[in-house]
Amino acid sequence: MTDIQAQATPAEPGFGDFVQLLKPRVMSLVVFTALVGLMVAPVHLYPVAGFSAILFIALGAGASGALNMWWDADIDAVMRRTRNRPVPSGRIQPCEALGLGVALSGISVVMLALATNLMAAGLLAFTIFFYAVVYSMWLKRLTPQNIVIGGAAGAFPPMIGWVAATGSMSLEACLMFALIFMWTPPHFWALALFMKEDYSNAGVPMLTVTHGRRATRVHVLVYTLLLVPFAMALGWMSIGGPVYIAAAAVLNVWFVVGAVRIWRRDEVQAEADKYAVEKAFFRFSLVYLFAHFSALLVEAVLRAQVYGV
Amino acid sequence: MSFKPDHEIYRRRFSRNLGVGLCLVAFVMLGFFLTVEKVTRGNPLDALQGKPYVAAPVAP
Structure with a gap:
């Protein structure tokens, strides 16, 4: 056997x-x-x-x-x-x-x-x-x-x-902190809008689950608007400059437009195009952050190479 | 005559051991170069040429 x-x-x-x-x-x-x-x-x-x-x-x-x-x-x-x-x-x-x-x-x-x-x-x-x-x-x-x-x-x-x-510590360091801190909510709430089953199944109290999707869309817009002054303020600090200000202006206008589009939509519209606007906003939010910090890096290189500071 | 190929478990174990070994070697090297840089105040080449790299004590 x-x-x-x-x-x-x-x-x-x-x-x-x-x-x-x-x-x-x-x-x-x-x-x-x-x-x-x-x-x-x-x-x-x-x-x-x-x-x-x-x-x-x-x-x-x-x-x-x-x-x-x-x-x-x-x-x-x-x-x-x-x-x-x-x-x-x-x-x-x-x-x-x-x-x-x-x-x-x-x-x-x-x-x-x-x-x-x-x-x-x-x-x-x-x-x-x-x-x-x-x-x-x-x-x-x-x-x-x-x-x-x-x-x-x-x-x-x-x-x-x-x-x-x-x-x-310095004001510049605090503003870099504030840029990422204020950017995080709209970034993740946009993700939560199109990953809805995941969070509710796991019992994580995401805003979409506890306060509804309309409230989440409002929150995305409000936090995006609150983010803008912090992002722009960096341009007038010692680490900012014209390149950063120009880049931040374009990026922030684009980001606010995206947030307004999310705010104006309802679930029927979002379901119809499979959350295309929310997904585009989420992808752009990654570019947004990367581009802001890249612009700061460009300013640092310019200061060292061109202005010799 | 042929040997049976190793079970996948050995491959994974080897990858883990190799990774940990390489991390340890990298860590030791980093510690060494960091020490050299700190002790020579960023001028290891000057130190190799016998130039003083430690600030002389202030005369009383």
Whole structure:
């Protein structure tokens, strides 16, 4: 007699699974904005210290991503967009994600302190705490304003980059923070408008679920209008200039027009064209942020090359 | 005579070990270069040529 036993393949994660745990797409935005914060600062770091600063800011963001995936594994398992992430799919055990997140948090904060200064490291530690504890564990499942407050975590990187270079806080750093902070709500609410089943199935109190889709459209417009003064104000700071002002003017007019189009539509119109306007607004929001920070980088290069400042 | 190809599990395990190994090597190298840069105040070549790279103590 032969015994045949079905043996489940044990979870054996590859290196790529751990990389995925760090949310590399979010990390790329963090790297770019932190790099801009570092480059536009009036004080410059030595090359290896500058590279280390960017690397450990990115690693800190990755650590908070791993902690978020550990905590939100139950939500991720329900949502179509996230169910293939390493923890809900079973490739990585939750305790491994927690261990990696905690270890990388410690390494990134200590190394940023050694490479640059304590203030930058303190800000990075606060960012990780804010994203993992305040946003993921506390606000995300509690309030429809989760996106607004949680957006602060994504807004810190350029400020940390600036502080890493200068060792102090400034109005410019605060405005770069405000640009990302005010940009996050319209960006995510546009996503929530066309990913509606996902959030409601997971029980996440997104504005679309708690206050309805009409209210979400109004919120997208209001937050977009509130974003404009912060985006434009950067142009008149020491890190701004004519290139930034011209780019910001065009981008903000376009962004407001997109928000007005979202506001004027109802669900019947949106369903008819499969949320084409909302999807276009969401895609443009990525371009919007990237272009603003690129313009700041261009201004920094111009100041160094042309004006010799 | 042919050997059975490795189970996929070994390939994944190898990729993980290789990745961790490379990360550790990169981390050690970064620590080294960061130290050199800090100690030489951004001028490692000057330091190699024997030029003083540490500020002389102020005379009392």
